Every structure is written in C-alpha cells, then in structure tokens.
Amino acid sequence: MKFVLFIILFGLNAVLFGQEIIYKTQDSFTIQGKVSENGPRFTRIDPLKYSRLPQAVKKRLAYPAGLFVHFLSNTTQVNLQWSTKEISHGVNMNGIMARGMDLYIKEGNQWIFAGVARPTDQKQVSNFTMVKNRDNSLREFLIYLPLWAEVTDMKIGIDANASFQDQKRLFKKKVVVYGSSIVHGASASRSGMTYPAIIERNTNYQLINLGVSGSAKMETEVADMLKDAQDVDLFILDCVPNASPEEITERTQHFVKHIRRFHPKTPILMIESTIRPISLFDHEWNARVHQQNERFYNEYQQLKAQGDVNLHLLRAENLLGSDNEGTTDGSHPNDLGFSRMVNIIQPAIEAIFNDE
Amino acid sequence: MKFVLFIILFGLNAVLFGQEIIYKTQDSFTIQGKVSENGPRFTRIDPLKYSRLPQAVKKRLAYPAGLFVHFLSNTTQVNLQWSTKEISHGVNMNGIMARGMDLYIKEGNQWIFAGVARPTDQKQVSNFTMVKNRDNSLREFLIYLPLWAEVTDMKIGIDANASFQDQKRLFKKKVVVYGSSIVHGASASRSGMTYPAIIERNTNYQLINLGVSGSAKMETEVADMLKDAQDVDLFILDCVPNASPEEITERTQHFVKHIRRFHPKTPILMIESTIRPISLFDHEWNARVHQQNERFYNEYQQLKAQGDVNLHLLRAENLLGSDNEGTTDGSHPNDLGFSRMVNIIQPAIEAIFNDE
Numbered sequence: 001m002k003f004v005l006f007i008i009l010f011g012l013n014a015v016l017f018g019q020e021i022i023y024k025t026q027d028s029f030t031i032q033g034k035v036s037e038n039g040p041r042f043t044r045i046d047p048l049k050y051s052r053l054p055q056a057v058k059k060r061l062a063y064p065a066g067l068f069v070h071f072l073s074n075t076t077q078v079n080l081q082w083s084t085k086e087i088s089h090g091v092n093m094n095g096i097m098a099r100g101m102d103l104y105i106k107e108g109n110q111w112i113f114a115g116v117a118r119p120t121d122q123k124q125v126s127n128f129t130m131v132k133n134r135d136n137s138l139r140e141f142l143i144y145l146p147l148w149a150e151v152t153d154m155k156i157g158i159d160a161n162a163s164f165q166d167q168k169r170l171f172k173k174k175v176v177v178y179g180s181s182i183v184h185g186a187s188a189s190r191s192g193m194t195y196p197a198i199i200e201r202n203t204n205y206q207l208i209n210l211g212v213s214g215s216a217k218m219e220t221e222v223a224d225m226l227k228d229a230q231d232v233d234l235f236i237l238d239c240v241p242n243a244s245p246e247e248i249t250e251r252t253q254h255f256v257k258h259i260r261r262f263h264p265k266t267p268i269l270m271i272e273s274t275i276r277p278i279s280l281f282d283h284e285w286n287a288r289v290h291q292q293n294e295r296f297y298n299e300y301q302q303l304k305a306q307g308d309v310n311l312h313l314l315r316a317e318n319l320l321g322s323d324n325e326g327t328t329d330g331s332h333p334n335d336l337g338f339s340r341m342v343n344i345i346q347p348a349i350e351a352i353f354n355d356e
Numbered sequence: 357m358k359f360v361l362f363i364i365l366f367g368l369n370a371v372l373f374g375q376e377i378i379y380k381t382q383d384s385f386t387i388q389g390k391v392s393e394n395g396p397r398f399t400r401i402d403p404l405k406y407s408r409l410p411q412a413v414k415k416r417l418a419y420p421a422g423l424f425v426h427f428l429s430n431t432t433q434v435n436l437q438w439s440t441k442e443i444s445h446g447v448n449m450n451g452i453m454a455r456g457m458d459l460y461i462k463e464g465n466q467w468i469f470a471g472v473a474r475p476t477d478q479k480q481v482s483n484f485t486m487v488k489n490r491d492n493s494l495r496e497f498l499i500y501l502p503l504w505a506e507v508t509d510m511k512i513g514i515d516a517n518a519s520f521q522d523q524k525r526l527f528k529k530k531v532v533v534y535g536s537s538i539v540h541g542a543s544a545s546r547s548g549m550t551y552p553a554i555i556e557r558n559t560n561y562q563l564i565n566l567g568v569s570g571s572a573k574m575e576t577e578v579a580d581m582l583k584d585a586q587d588v589d590l591f592i593l594d595c596v597p598n599a600s601p602e603e604i605t606e607r608t609q610h611f612v613k614h615i616r617r618f619h620p621k622t623p624i625l626m627i628e629s630t631i632r633p634i635s636l637f638d639h640e641w642n643a644r645v646h647q648q649n650e651r652f653y654n655e656y657q658q659l660k661a662q663g664d665v666n667l668h669l670l671r672a673e674n675l676l677g678s679d680n681e682g683t684t685d686g687s688h689p690n691d692l693g694f695s696r697m698v699n700i701i702q703p704a705i706e707a708i709f710n711d712e
Contacts, residue, residue, distance in 0.1 A: 335693075
C-alpha cells in the first residue's frame with residue numbers, strides 16, 4: 001500500500017513539474033569541504049582516526065557544516081531526498097539551517113542563491129524540490145549540507161534527460177577555520193549563510209568549517225587534528241568564545257606552537273571573540289568577554305615577541321556592527337550579524353593572501 | 357512535593373542572581389500594539405467582535421505579533437515566566453521568534469537590544485532570564501511578545517526592591533500595517549526584528565502589526581475590521597504576496613474604497629510584493645510575482661485617476677537588496693532582508709508624514 005502510494009506520488013511529481021526525475025545516489029557525487037578525504041561520507045572528519053578527541057567535539061564534527069556538493073548540469077529542477085539522524089535542534093535555530101540544505105547556482109562569476117530543501121518536521125526522511133522551472137542552460141550547482149544534524153543518506157534528483165557532471169575541487173586556496181558555534185553557524189538562516197560559507201562563495205577560497213559549537217577549547221587533541229591538514233594556506237582560530245579566560249592563557253601558545261611544528265610558515269589568523277550583545281547590559285558577561293579577548297591578545301603578543309612573523313590577529317571591535325542587533329539570542333549571529341562579520345573578516349583574509 | 361521543589365528552585369534562583377525576584381502578573385501591565393483595546397489580553401483583535409473574519413485570519417490574529425509591554429524600572433534583571441498554546445512552528449522559524457520574547461532597554465533616545473526569553477522546547481510553560489547583572493539605573497523596558505504562538509499567561513520578574521511603572525502609550529503616530537507572512541514576521545530571528553517592529557523603534561511611530569501569514573487576501577471582512585481602527589495616521593497595505601493575480605484585480609479597489617468610506621483623508625501606502633529570491637530561477641514564480649505587482653500597480657493607478665490624492669505606492673525594486681540573499685527559504689526575509697526592507701520602507705513612511 002505504501003509502495004503503491006509512493007508510485008502514485010512519484011508519478012504525480014514527475015507530471016507536475018513536467019519532467020521525469022532521476023536520482024543521483026551518493027556514489028555519484030563527491031562531498032567537498034573536508035579537511036581530509038578519509039572517514040564516513042557525510043562527516044567532517046574521520047572519528048576513528050581522531051578517536052581521542054573530546055566526545056563533544058567528535059559529536060559536532062559529525063554534523064556536515066560547510067560540506068557541499070558541486071556539479072555541472074542543465075537540469076530544470078533539483079529535488080533532494082535525504083535523511084538526518086537528528087529530528088530536533090536548539091530553539092535559536094530553524095529547521096532549514098539545522099537539518100535542511102541550501103542551493104546556489106553560478107551566473108557569470110557569482111554564486112546566486114536558488115532555493116532550500118526544507119526538512120520534514122519531526123521525521124528523519126525528507127524530500128523537497130530546491131529549484132524548478134528553470135531554463136535548461138548548463139550551469140554549476142552548489143548544495144551546502146545541514147549545519148546541525150548528521151546526514152545518513154542523500155540523493156539528488158534532476159531531469160531524467162539532463163546532464164550531470166560531478167566536480168571534485170571547487171575552491172582555490174585552503175583555509176581551515178577552527179572555532180565555536182559562531183563558526184559552526186548558529187544562528188544562520190540557511191547552511192550557506194555561515195560566515196565561512198559566505199566568504200567562500202565571495203572569494204573562491206575554500207573555508208573548511210571546523211566550528212564545534214560550545215566545545216572550541218583548544219585541546220591538544222584538536223591541535224593534533226589540525227596539524228595533519230595538508231596544503232593549508234591559512235589557519236583561522238576563532239575559538240575565544242568557548243574557552244574560559246584561564247583556558248585561553250593556559251592553552252593558546254601551546255595550541256599555536258603545536259600547529260607550528262608541522263606548519264612553520266603557514267599564516268595563522270587569530271580572531272577575538274565578537275562582543276556578545278547580551279554583555280552590553282550584563283556586566284558579568286561584559287567582564288568575561290573582555291577578559292577573554294585581552295588574554296588572547298596577550299598570548300598573541302607573546303607569540304609575536306618570540307618571532308612568529310606569520311601570525312595575525314583581528315580585533316573584535318564592531319565585528320557584529322554597532323547597533324547590538326546582530327544576533328538571534330544575544331550571542332549567536334543572525335544573518336545581519338554574519339554579513340557584518342564577513343565585511344571585516346573577508347578583507348583580513350584577502351590582506352594576508354595579498355601580502356604573500 | 358511540586359510546591360516544595362518550586363520553593364527550593366525559587367530560592368536558588370534568587371540566590372544565584374543575588375537578588376530576590378518578585379513577579380508582576382498580567383494585571384500589572386498593559387499589552388500595547390493593538391488596533392483597539394478590546395478583546396482577550398494577548399490577541400491582536402477581539403475574535404468575537406470580528407467573528408465573520410476567515411478562520412485562518414482569526415487564527416493568525418490570535419498570535420501576538422507586534423504586541424508589547426512597556427515599563428519603567430530600575431531592576432537589575434528581567435525574568436519572564438510565560439505559557440504558549442503552541443509548542444511547535446514551521447521549519448523556517450526558530451523557537452525564539454515563534455514562541456519566545458525579545459527585550460529592549462532605552463539608552464538616550466535609542467532602543468537597544470538587551471536579551472531574549474528562550475522558550476522551553478516542546479513545553480507550553482517557559483521561564484527565562486532576559487537580562488541580569490545590569491546596574492540599577494531607572495530605564496524604560498520594552499518586551500515584544502511572540503510572533504507565532506498564542507500566549508496564555510505572562511509574568512514579569514524583577515528585583516524585589518525595584519520600582520515598576522507600567523506605561524500605557526509608548527509610540528506616537530498610529531500606522532496600521534496589513535499584510536502577509538512578511539509583515540507577520542517570518543522568518544525574523546526574534547519578535548522585535550520584523551520590519552514593522554524595527555521601524556517602530558527607529559521612528560517612535562506605532563506600527564500595528566496585522567500581518568496574517570498566508571491569508572492576506574483583502575476580504576471584505578478584513579476591510580470591515582480595518583475601517584474600525586481609530587485615530588489612524590497611515591494605513592499600509594503589504595498584502596500582495598498572498599493574493600492571486602485575479603484576486604488582486606478583483607479586490608484591491610473595493611478594499612481601498614471600503615477603508616476610504618471611514619477614513620477619507622488618511623494616507624494609505626500600498627507596497628508591492630518583494631521579488632521572491634526563488635523567482636530568480638523559477639520562471640513560473642517569476643511570472644506570478646511580476647503579474648501580482650503589475651495588477652496591484654494598475655489598481656493603484658485607477659484609484660489615483662479617480663482622485664485619491666492620499667494614496668501612495670512603493671515599488672518592489674530591491675526591497676530585499678540585489679544579491680538574492682535576503683531570505684531564509686526563498687520567500688521569507690531573514691534579518692538581512694528585513695533590515696534592507698526597513699532601509700526603503702521607513703523613508704517612504706517618513707516622507708508621507710513630512711509632506712503632511
């Protein structure tokens with residue numbers, strides 16, 4: 001009965017959009033955006049290789065934030081069938097960013113937003129048409145995976161008579177971004193609206209998202225993972241919000257030096273914590289945020305004094321703008337906040353590459 | 357047992373924040389932002405008075421979008437205890453905007469975001485501290501109610517020794533905004549981030565939110581409700597997205613003229629539909645949106661030709677910006693989109709008032 005209903009709905013689907021659909025299964029496309037190619041298909045790292053990582057970090061890195069698929073096609077529609085392990089998420093997130101996907105199509109030199117795949121509420125299996133009724137011009141398509149849910153399966157539906165050519169290396173330059181929930185993407189509205197993803201589309205640099213919400217505390221095991229990254233052009237350390245002031249003093253130099261042993265000359269950009277909007281009135285939060293940034297800055301100065309000429313630091317001033325409106329919950333950027341962060345962080349990255 | 361636990365938790369709460377809390381119950385404060393004062397406390401209209409409204413419209417108007425509480429206090433904290441009828445919402449919304457609340461504090465002439473009340477996931481009863489550890493200066497506080505859930509109870513917790521003075525009429529000028537889900541606030545990140553709420557804080561004009569998601573179709577019963585509004589300085593009709601092209605042609609003149617019988621000289625601002633980002637690639641959506649706007653514009657021109665000198669129209673061009681990134685799902689503005697709408701709609705409102 002269910003199967004019959006599926007056939008009827010499937011047929012209806014094909015008729016409604018005027019095109020038969022075929023589905024490309026997960027073996028037909030490459031998942032890009034990883035720090036290395038090993039490990040399960042839809043996770044950011046190989047949890048077996050890095051089994052010593054703190055459990056909370058491993059859990060976060062199982063979410064495919066920043067991972068994407070890139071293909072060439074002349075399809076008039078993109079339908080997505082996918083499954084997530086999680087069916088819920090935090091109240092400062094929406095379902096589309098947490099469990100859904102985000103589609104861009106390239107026009108000229110620009111990636112243009114085309115549509116989202118809305119997840120089915122409270123169900124693991126979802127099916128959604130991201131774009132339809134487009135002309136059949138040959139274009140590059142870019143689909144960002146969800147930010148806050150493990151993906152267990154993914155099929156891309158296109159016109160049965162359309163071309164499909166998987167692409168294996170989309171972006172130039174390799175930037176590894178280690179950070180907190182802000183890097184991870186809370187509270188972006190879609191998975192392509194994190195600041196690393198926006199800068200990626202703007203610049204064509206690949207920004208590998210290693211945001212681990214709530215758990216970016218510069219543990220040695222994390223430095224061990226980062227040091228393995230190959231062909232890195234820039235490391236970004238945006239991990240101040242999660243570490244206590246004491247942890248920042250204790251761990252920052254050790255963390256940077258551990259990476260340096262394997263990447264002696266690679267530029268490293270340290271970014272201070274955004275000034276949380278809740279800290280404007282809450283003087284305890286205010287003291288904490290400023291203490292975190294001050295200690296991070298002190299560590300930066302000591303590392304510079306020791307001769308690290310490829311170390312850079314970005315001050316937090318106005319990262320979220322000046323009107324206190326750049327977050328969803330007082331800590332996590334909304335899309336307004338992320339767009340303001342991009343306006344400051346992107347030029348800082350470009351300046352580092354232009355100086356080389 | 358529950359009572360004992362409550363006492364223990366309550367005591368702990370007071371100790372943690374260093375201040376005893378007292379709760380102001382709903383009789384202690386005025387719910388502002390309504391088109392008229394009658395009806396249930398937390399709904400936008402009186403459903404008994406307007407029983408002939410379409411069911412879907414009544415349902416939406418039971419959500420307190422745009423309603424707010426305004427009080428003077430020297431409290432160092434604001435804790436909120438509240439209940440919502442709904443516990444879920446659409447995947448293009450987060451829990452904070454749908455079921456939570458949003459706090460601003462006035463500094464000088466400016467309303468500054470101070471914190472949110474996060475709803476408890478999957479529960480009707482919530483309790484959250486919106487701000488704490490502030491100094492005890494006397495300030496104006498503004499709390500926006502949720503956008504997408506009926507509120508059944510609300511208590512405001514402040515320091516036991518703090519002053520509390522309910523305010524009854526916050527904003528000047530009365531602007532009644534009738535519209536679709538975009539006016540209603542999908543997909544704002546917080547209830548204070550709808551475009552009417554942002555303009556309200558920026559200008560001190562009261563923008564009464566009559567956004568009725570999916571159901572803004574200019575029915576006679578809605579015009580009947582609008583005509584009853586007293587002392588209105590401006591009507592905004594931002595209802596194009598929900599009405600079919602045919603409905604726009606059939607209903608617009610009738611709708612405007614029905615309001616005009618009771619408000620012969622009040623300025624009316626008609627706003628074209630935002631160009632939905634999904635319509636950039638989907639040529640059926642594209643044709644529909646442009647047809648809706650074209651027909652709305654035609655009706656505007658005919659009304660103008662009939663001599664309505666107080667009728668204005670705002671074209672849709674670039675309401676969401678020019679990069680196609682201003683929405684969460686291809687239709688509903690994210691905070692970036694709302695901030696861009698404000699940049700265009702606010703000056704249009706100010707121009708109307710300045711010309712008077």
